[in-house]
Amino acid sequence: MLEAFKKHIEDSFSELLDSNFIIACSGGLDSTVLVELCHQANLKFSIAHCNFRLRGTASDGDEAFVRDYAKKIENEVFVTHFDTLGYVSQHKVSVQMAARELRYAWFEQLLKENLGTYLLTAHHANDNLETFIINLSRGTGIDGLTGIPAKINYVRRPLLPFTRQELEFFASEQNMKWREDASNADAKYLRNKIRLEIIPKLNELHPTFSENFKNTLDYLQQTETIASAYLSKLKEELFIDKGGRFEIEIAKLKDLRPRSTYLHGLFKEYGFKEMDNLEALLDGLSGKQLASSSHVLVKNRDVLILTSNKESKSYDLEYLITVDEVPLNLPLNLKFSVVPERYDNTDTAIFVQKNALKYPLIVRKWKTGDYFYPIGLNRKKKLSKFFKDEKIDVLSKEETWILCSEGQIIWVIGMRADHRFRVADTTQEILKIEFT
Template sequence: MLPLEQFTSYIKKNALFTTADKILLAVSGGKDSVLMTQLFKLSNYNFSIAHCNFNLRGDEAQRDETFVKLLAATLGVPFYVTHFDTKGYANEHQISTQMAARDLRYQWFEKIRNEGGYGYIALAHHQNDVMETLLLNLTRGTGISGLHGILPKRGKLIRPLLFLSRHQINDLTESENIAFVEDSSNQTTKYARNKIRLNVIPHLLDINPNLEQTFVQNIKRFAETEEVLRQVVEQKRSKIAREEDGVIYFSIEQIKQLQPQKLLFFELLSPYHFTDSVVNEILESLTKQSGTSFYSNSHRATINRDDLMITTLPKELVFEHHFMHPQDEFIKVEDQKISLYYSESNLVEDNCNKAFVDFEKLIFPLVIRFRQDGDRFMPLGMKQFKKLSDFLIGNKIPLPQKEKIPLLINGNGEIIWVAGLRQDNRYKVNTTTKKVAIFELSN
């Protein structure tokens, strides 16, 4: 028997939606989303079905689409479907295929929600998805906000199956003879989440057979702790930050007095998307000269006498800036490409189209941009700074070419490499280097 009472009770307890709301169900055709659909139907909720074909699995993807379309027809509910060029989108935006699929589906779901007058978008995540997300966040590094995993409700996204584990869903679909389709990509360890699901969690279940429930309780405690921290952070923000004409100023003296400094400062800067390594570098650089800048994907932090000044990157600057993360294989910059790979050997080549950089000195995300007024760096082999403009004049670089030379910028704002010409002496490989990041410029 399907757990209708638990289902409706969970929805009411978490105020996911009311019976007056129209709900758009994201249905892939797998066990989770099909079970969610059946529960919505038997509970007499007003819903429609939306399905994405990412064109990544050939005939299997078409099979899924046909199955979900037939499911919607059988249940007598409206059906929406779309097709994506997922790989093309990933290449265009320099992101992973998984991230591209995520962006595309959520953009489309929101479009249908608005156009169709739906109150919420229902996703079929369950307790194991929450557990996997938490482990993935811990593996990659996270603040406390990453410890609550997936929430039952966030904005217009709702997850009404979080009261069930994967094991329970498997039992229900089998006992109730519910038809579904299997995504073969769920069995590959190509993706990080699948590695955790297939290789890590089984060992944890050996240690604790009630792992799902343990994580549910842990996550509740993490969420409560996060709320306490949020209140403390907002109290601190009101004392050490001020806003003038759209610019946020943090008192450097007050930053120095924060305890525990790193935790509170990271949370204070979290709305501006600075990474953990950039936050560390800012803290270590508070006494540096005015004008020292640090970047996130959306903001710039600049030391300005007694304050740390946070400004939003203009849209045109965001467009002109390209961000490189440790896992990126390459970044396209107009008709050029900067590739990134790694080596354990500290041997270097005499090749101006390559930069051999001490990995431990890098602060991600790196920025790739073109020159700006005031740029300076320490050319390889030199101990003094040189203005970039003087360096380019000295190398007799024609003016049109000057405007097209990519600059590789560290997360602390320092130039690492004038691509194709010279790298910075501060980032060179030496005998103590353990890992080398190799950047290569090509057309």
């Protein structure tokens, strides 16, 4: 197995040959074999062990085993302890989810401290099969049936081609020791039930089931690769970049068949999973929105607008500008300067009467009911009507800031100045306000 592992590293994980990495090691068979294989392959790595304090003295025994093993092979080991049950209580998640969130947050911290470039985990072929069956039982598309990714972000999983039986045989050959977690024999956990009850039955049905499954997984991955390449090309054609957001023609989406399958492929990476809601958006009223955890889709007439869902919205914030300075914490860049003469206003610069401004000025988002006197019109107009006439889409409206003096709008920033603050021929001091 060692020679097969070394060849697999050379062929598929060459980045591990010349870099330091970290191996997540619980002390169990899988991760201990991964450590031993990397050690015998003369790779450069450290070991990371998490003590979740869930099994009393057994957890402490796992930690002692990993420390001793690291000392034996003369490798650096990092160990941390977690109050896992406290995290469960605070965040209202399962023990399994708590352990996952805690350990990966710690792994990322180690990598950020330049203690390694990659994190190796000991997922193997049997884990792939268990994940396949779990996803199949819950209902999934092809992306849920292609197995655990061998590489994703900083994580590397070099044992995926090898079965647990191969790991056990290698450990036996090397007279290795490891720690057994008693909970792995408890069939009340879904993954354990699949491992202990379902997979043995499948092997009984067909003696070469495990090898057949590996082949099937390869075929599915190849099919998924082709489908992903086609979807990427299609996305380049449909998703038109408009400076940080995308516009997608609804008519072109409606022409796709099967529509729900295409929509899933095109929008899943943005967190949209309910295809019924997405299809309904295509026929919804202009302005209707659909939000995921990371993005927002808005229907604007005959297009969908896709933009990131900002973590913090500043719609209710107001920023004061005193007569002496423009604050550094403004959400946009404004520059004020006295100039000897005026020029025509543009989207990025306006000229106003300096003595007509009453400080402090306020920069804020527009609100329903706001109105101003658009320059050149010299009559009152609600901002909502102005946006409609100018065909400003919903997301652009939400991002619009206004500059005010004593409640009166001076400038719909980046769009139109107010007639009341225009520069008259008799004006002595002209103030130029620029938006960059």
